[in-house]
Amino acid sequence: xxxxxxxxxxxxxxxxxxxxxxxxxxxxxxxxxxxxxxxxxxxxxxxxxxxxxxxxxxxxxxxxxxxxxxxxxxxxxxxxxxxxxxxxxxxxxxxxxxxxxxxxxxxxxxxxxxxxxxxxxxxxxxxxxxxxxxxxxxxxxxxxxxxxxxxxxxxxxxxxxxxxxxxxxxxxxxxxxxxxxx
Amino acid sequence: xxxxxxxxxxxxxxxxxxxxxxxxxxxxxxxxxxxxxxxxxxxxxxxxxxxxxxxxxxxxxxxxxxxxxxxxxxxxxxxxxxxxxxxxxxxxxxxxxxxxxxxxxxxxxxxxxxxxxxxxxxxxxxxxxxxxxxxxxxxxxxxxxxxxxxxxxxxxxxxxxxxx
Numbered sequence: 001x002x003x004x005x006x007x008x009x010x011x012x013x014x015x016x017x018x019x020x021x022x023x024x025x026x027x028x029x030x031x032x033x034x035x036x037x038x039x040x041x042x043x044x045x046x047x048x049x050x051x052x053x054x055x056x057x058x059x060x061x062x063x064x065x066x067x068x069x070x071x072x073x074x075x076x077x078x079x080x081x082x083x084x085x086x087x088x089x090x091x092x093x094x095x096x097x098x099x100x101x102x103x104x105x106x107x108x109x110x111x112x113x114x115x116x117x118x119x120x121x122x123x124x125x126x127x128x129x130x131x132x133x134x135x136x137x138x139x140x141x142x143x144x145x146x147x148x149x150x151x152x153x154x155x156x157x158x159x160x161x162x163x164x165x166x167x168x169x170x171x172x173x174x175x176x177x178x179x180x181x182x
Numbered sequence: 183x184x185x186x187x188x189x190x191x192x193x194x195x196x197x198x199x200x201x202x203x204x205x206x207x208x209x210x211x212x213x214x215x216x217x218x219x220x221x222x223x224x225x226x227x228x229x230x231x232x233x234x235x236x237x238x239x240x241x242x243x244x245x246x247x248x249x250x251x252x253x254x255x256x257x258x259x260x261x262x263x264x265x266x267x268x269x270x271x272x273x274x275x276x277x278x279x280x281x282x283x284x285x286x287x288x289x290x291x292x293x294x295x296x297x298x299x300x301x302x303x304x305x306x307x308x309x310x311x312x313x314x315x316x317x318x319x320x321x322x323x324x325x326x327x328x329x330x331x332x333x334x335x336x337x338x339x340x341x342x343x344x345x346x
Contacts, residue, residue: 071283071302093304148300
């Protein structure tokens with residue numbers, strides 16, 4: 001029997017065939033890759049938000065909620081002050097916060113919004129919230145809460161809210177397509 | 183009429199300026215209820231202000247104030263609506279209408295002018311918070327510079343005449 005001999009002869013030939021197939025597949029991949037790359041970012045943006053966006057939206061909503069008496073913003077949970085701090089609870093409910101509170105909250109909101117913009121370039125806030133699954137009413141409230149916060153920060157500039165910080169919030173809102181601030 | 187120039191706080195942002203006004207300078211075409219007081223925060227009361235934005239094709243003038251009232255949410259909304267309608271703001275659009283949060287936009291026959299009013303009374307709050315903004319947009323066209331040739335052309339004949 002010449003099985004071993006035939007295997008020995010065929011092995012190099014098989015290797016060559018395999019190599020040719022591999023090279024052909026790579027070539028096909030290279031030919032179509034540019035086409036795939038050109039369309040995939042758009043396809044990606046249309047399909048889903050960048051990872052981490054939901055968490056950032058939730059954090060933004062929590063801080064907006066502090067400015068809105070603890071109300072739920074955009075369907076995200078409202079801010080709950082600690083049960084044993086009655087003074088803080090009343091402060092939130094009655095919107096009797098201080099300029100320092102607003103300074104701190106706006107700083108956080110700016111931070112979250114910057115990251116949302118970086119993660120989802122070119123998208124308006126309305127588009128982002130729509131992709132997140134918010135209803136039209138929830139989107140309206142979210143945007144209104146942001147505009148209200150920006151106006152409050154402006155209004156409290158004389159109490160010590162950082163003007164640059166208030167302006168930064170405004171610039172971020174403009175970047176996100178929230179163009180009317182009046 | 184704005185008075186007491188030089189005795190008020192002015193905040194400059196970018197291409198806009200915010201000037202605090204006193205309550206008696208509040209625009210008379212946007213009535214305030216007798217129960218309204220200025221929104222009080224930990225640091226004091228938030229005074230109303232006049233904010234002017236210099237935009238490329240318009241100058242936007244906004245007067246805004248933050249108020250509070252001991253009246254219930256529905257009562258404040260109803261009373262404000264009656265007062266604004268009486269003052270001629272006869273067209274109303276609902277922007278937000280939720281359980282404890284309402285926002286409306288009022289307009290009248292004057293174009294580029296409106297009043298936005300937001301009412302909030304979170305669960306457990308002791309006052310209703312009201313935020314009012316009256317906005318007027320004034321069209322703006324940047325002045326056109328005179329061309330240098332036209333100035334020279336008008337001077338040349340006179341120069342020629344003088345040097346003859």
